[in-house]
Amino acid sequence: MLKELGSLTNADEAAAALDADDEDLTGVYFNLEVENWWDPAPETTVLDVILGRERDVREPRTFCLVAEAGALDGVRGNRFDNHTDLLLACVRAGLTPVDLAKPIPLHPVTIPKPWGREIWYSGIEARGVARAGSAPLPWLRAAAGKLLDGDCSSARAPVLLKVLAPHPDPDFGELYFEAHREKTEVYVVTDVDPVAWPDGTGQIRLGFAPDRVSELGEAGFKTAYLAAADAYRALRDEADDLLAAQRRHLGIAVDAVVDLSTSRSWQALLPQPLRDELAAARDTLATFSDSRALAPGDVVCVRPGTPHALQHGVSVIEFQTPHYERSILSFSQQLVTQQGWDTEEALGFANFGVPEQAVVSTVSESDGCLVERIADFESFEVQRVSLEPGVGHVVAEANYAIAIGLSGEINQGNVDARHALYLAADRPHRFGNTGGETARLLVAVPRPEAASG
Known part of the structure; x- marks a missing residue:
């Protein structure tokens, strides 16, 4: 009936x-x-x-x-x-x-960026809405309510899972140097392009250069940074005006993201003296930021107010709070996603201290199964599950969880690397290593008291 x-x-x-x-x-x-x-x-x-x-x-x-x-x-x-x-x-x-008794496949949307692309697995935004199984994710969340999300059903959106895949080109693969007022995020490095980084170690610009902050003081640092950014931006504006003319000539919208080969060909048309000045000003501005080396498997936690920019050729899986906001301190190419930089605004709320190191702690360890907490935020945590061949693990949370394969073969290939799943609340979801080598899975678990706020 x-x-x-x-x-x-x-x-x-x-x-x-x-x-x-x-x-x-x-x-x-x-x-x-x-x-x-x-x-x-x-x-x-x-x-x-x-x-x-x-x-x-x-x-x-x-x-x-x-x-x-x-x-x-x-x-x-x-x-x-x-x-x-x-x-x-x-x-x-x-x-x-x-x-709802089984892990629900998440079907992502791909968002082109000037620096590469983002792949949203649980994104709900005007530029794209991910699907969960046969339904748009927000429809399924509304239709199933607490059966799907538990006590997090009142949250407007779930934890956002996405992949960042920058171009390997150093001129076009660096992300925005930005800070966030609200967004909290964690990166797990999956790939470092061997051509871009022959030694297998990439980079992220993370925080301001502590020696410069100590030397100049916070107020003096802001003044010096703003002067260097203004000098770079003036050159960037001159170049972007020439690129905008090229767009008009070809009938390409001013906010359209073009492919890498087109970006390279347009840059080659810029006068060589301007290109040299741009490179020098960019290098000068980079001396105000700190950087960290990154290799596959590394974890970077980014809290609100932390300036950061993932570098070219370094791909990551990212979990974040579902905030779609940023303040751009600088960008190394033509900006098409918004009007201008937000340098002065970002300097007003940015954190000038040394960013925290990710702390990895053991949640549980048994024969062939290691569960580690790699991110522990107020609104969610992320666990990394490592399984030896033939070993299984059950995820059974009181609220929903979001999982993505990191490496190896899990559940007969149904949860291979970059396959993502939405796990309904209060149900056992079983994952087993069905391959011949260690398999790893990332699982994000929301904190309901924060998610419902």
Whole structure:
């Protein structure tokens, strides 16, 4: 039996109805209004939702089917004597329910950047919305509520998982030198391009140069940094005006990200004296920042106020709070994602101390399974799970978690490197090393008291 509940304000009422002690209840159907708050002009969408429960098994499984209003009418009109009938009706209608008892594949969106690309696995933003199983992630979160997210269901967005993949070219692969007012993030290095960094060690610019801060004092450092940034920006503006003319000539929008070969060809058109002055001014500005060496497996924690810029050819997995804000102190190429730098503003709130080193601590260790905490923030933590061949591990959190394969073969290749999963709350999710070498998995776990704020 499929019970119709009409329009609800949230999914938790539907979950309570589904928990009723009724062996004939196969599922519940309801309508839900959601706002696409991530768009510049938010609108309300009405969703049709079916929550189904498989009861005649040792571990009952819950399925969620969500689509725009009217899309589930072909399923509602059927008779359901059991859960299998409901699933078959979905198949006949060309619909795929999301099984909350299993890790849910995250289907990412790729965001081009002047310095390379970002791959968002749990991103919810105007530039792109990731999918979880068969549904847009925000729709699934709204439709399943606490069944999916636990006590974090009231958070507007989940922990953001993404990959940063910079170009290997030193002129075009450096990220913005930026700081954040709110965003907290952790990088796990996955690859260092061997051509860009022949010795296998890349870099990140992290924090300000402590010797310069000590020499000049904080106020003097700000003044000197701003003067060096202004000098570089004046040259950068001159070059960017020439590049903007090239864009107009070719009919390319001023905010369009172009490919690496095009960027290189345009730079070659700049007058050589200007290119030399740009390189010198960029080098001068770089003396105000500190840097750290990075190799695959290294961890970098970046708290609000910490200036940082990942360097060319160094790819990372990143977990962060879902804040989409930055203040750019400087950038080494034409800026197309916003109007101008934010140097003076960023200097007003940036941290001038030495950034903290990542602290890796052991959570648990047993035969062939090592669980380490590699990031411990107020709003979330990240664990690294290392499994020897044939060894397994269960992730069972009271709230949702987000996992991504780091290396090796896990679950018969279903969680290989860069495969990401959304793990529903309060359920055991099993991961096993099915390959012949050590396999590693990263798992982000939110802190509900922070996530709901």
